[in-house]
Amino acid sequence: MKIYNSLTRKKEEFVPLEEGKVKMYACGITVSGEAHVGHGFQAILYDIFRKFLEKQGYEVTYARNYTDVDDKIIAKSKETGIPADKYAQMMIGEIDGVMRELDVDEPTVWLKATENIGNIISFIEDLIQKGHAYPAPNGDVYFDVDSYPAYGQLSGRDKEDMLDGVRVENDESKKNPYDFALWKAAKEGEIFWESPWGKGRPGWHIECSAMNRAAFGEQIDIHGGGRDLIFPHHENEIAQTEALTGKRFAKYWTHNGLIKVNGQKMSKSLGNSLLLKDLLAKYSNEAIKFALLSTGYRGDVNITDDLFPNAEGHLVRFYTLIEKAEETFPQEKGLYPEIDKKFDEAMSDDFNTALALSDLYGYFKDVSRFLAENDPTARRMTNQIRATYSLLGLFKRDAKAYLAKYAPKDEAPDEVKAVAEERWKARLAKDWAKSDELRERLKQLGYAVKDSKEGYTLSKI
Numbered sequence: 001m002k003i004y005n006s007l008t009r010k011k012e013e014f015v016p017l018e019e020g021k022v023k024m025y026a027c028g029i030t031v032s033g034e035a036h037v038g039h040g041f042q043a044i045l046y047d048i049f050r051k052f053l054e055k056q057g058y059e060v061t062y063a064r065n066y067t068d069v070d071d072k073i074i075a076k077s078k079e080t081g082i083p084a085d086k087y088a089q090m091m092i093g094e095i096d097g098v099m100r101e102l103d104v105d106e107p108t109v110w111l112k113a114t115e116n117i118g119n120i121i122s123f124i125e126d127l128i129q130k131g132h133a134y135p136a137p138n139g140d141v142y143f144d145v146d147s148y149p150a151y152g153q154l155s156g157r158d159k160e161d162m163l164d165g166v167r168v169e170n171d172e173s174k175k176n177p178y179d180f181a182l183w184k185a186a187k188e189g190e191i192f193w194e195s196p197w198g199k200g201r202p203g204w205h206i207e208c209s210a211m212n213r214a215a216f217g218e219q220i221d222i223h224g225g226g227r228d229l230i231f232p233h234h235e236n237e238i239a240q241t242e243a244l245t246g247k248r249f250a251k252y253w254t255h256n257g258l259i260k261v262n263g264q265k266m267s268k269s270l271g272n273s274l275l276l277k278d279l280l281a282k283y284s285n286e287a288i289k290f291a292l293l294s295t296g297y298r299g300d301v302n303i304t305d306d307l308f309p310n311a312e313g314h315l316v317r318f319y320t321l322i323e324k325a326e327e328t329f330p331q332e333k334g335l336y337p338e339i340d341k342k343f344d345e346a347m348s349d350d351f352n353t354a355l356a357l358s359d360l361y362g363y364f365k366d367v368s369r370f371l372a373e374n375d376p377t378a379r380r381m382t383n384q385i386r387a388t389y390s391l392l393g394l395f396k397r398d399a400k401a402y403l404a405k406y407a408p409k410d411e412a413p414d415e416v417k418a419v420a421e422e423r424w425k426a427r428l429a430k431d432w433a434k435s436d437e438l439r440e441r442l443k444q445l446g447y448a449v450k451d452s453k454e455g456y457t458l459s460k461i
Helices: 037-055 071-080 084-101 117-129 204-216 227-245 276-282 285-293 307-328 337-348 353-372 377-392 399-406 414-428 432-444
Strands: 002-005 010-013 021-026 059-066 109-112 133-135 141-143 180-185 200-202 220-226 250-256 259-261 301-303 447-452 455-460
Touching (some): 002 250, 021 037, 021 204, 037 059, 037 084, 037 220, 037 250, 037 285, 059 204, 084 276, 109 204, 117 133, 117 141, 117 180, 180 204, 200 204, 204 220, 204 227, 220 227, 276 285, 285 301, 285 307, 285 353, 307 353, 307 377, 307 455, 337 353, 337 377, 353 377, 353 414, 414 455, 432 447
Parallel strands (some): 021 059, 059 109, 259 301
Antiparallel strands (some): 002 010, 133 141, 141 180, 180 200, 447 455
16 A cells, blocks of 8 residues: 655555554644535545555554634634634534534544643643743743754755745744744733743644644654645644654655635635535535545645536436346345455555546446346446445435435436436447437437436436
């Protein structure tokens, strides 16, 4: 099994630190607002990574965090009049609900910054003692970037461009402008905790390092998140953790691509954020997953107007064939292992969901052919597809119920469907004359037929 390592910029054979066991951490959501599709994409991916590693026989401990205190949450608290801790808890409840509706499983361990203040303070104290951090007169504490010569190894940045995209605060309190905050002194009216440096709260970057050490010890196998976290967040995590331990923090760094909407980066400032709850009101969670996973996880996902409708359309056609196979061969319990083998091959190559999903079109074309031939292999294939692709969160529903909810409501009458089925069988038998004759018959009945890899679709003329 190979994983692309962002640190080495190449695919590497996966060998965990401890044989048979995997420690994996993914940066979760800062709960300053509702969950959007980017949050969902990342949560889906690391849920799948965990499940596939378990399928390969590993014992996986998977931790995710909620950042439940930071500048944005404090700003929302002031805006809404809700205390910061209460606001964070409210948003966590809402986000948890949406993720359950998306059908993302809970991690092994949930971590929250506010439940690890003692661990964070202890981590900072150890960094100060080792000469890697320093308290400022105003109560802030900063990491001394110059004390860690390997800084920049993940992002490839040097000191000349370290400040690009990074907010510079309280320059007069820092040794260098690129030093970053480990602890922030509380301003009037802000949430705070007591510390050796006065009332304050943790900086963003230290939270993940301290929670990792508390949950896993000094080293983990896989650390992941969105590509936008490489710098400064993950770069700073590496610096402060490895400066403290003297050991390589994470063996493999994985980063998923970003979400774009019609070619533009998704952001609140552009007004093009897509909330998960809004997508789930329109599409099945399986269609959302199918659409997002059809791009390799390291690539950006471009959400166009037809991305989710097309994904739903494919799933409707797939479920239609599953329903037919299950109704035609109700007693057939056999499987089709070749499908599972090819799935494992694709996923073992850096979790290649795009390849795994592309294989479905050929499988369902074969299912359609076997149905036309009244061959129970059709049911064995759909049994295996259900068993294998459930790891991606697909084909988990009752086919009839799925189609009742998501299939287009202007369904063709039985007479039209019968002609279309007869035409499809003629096409599979390469009886082109009969196929053309039946296409004309469909036109007379007011319907056009469009062929695809997995079957056909009917539409009113």
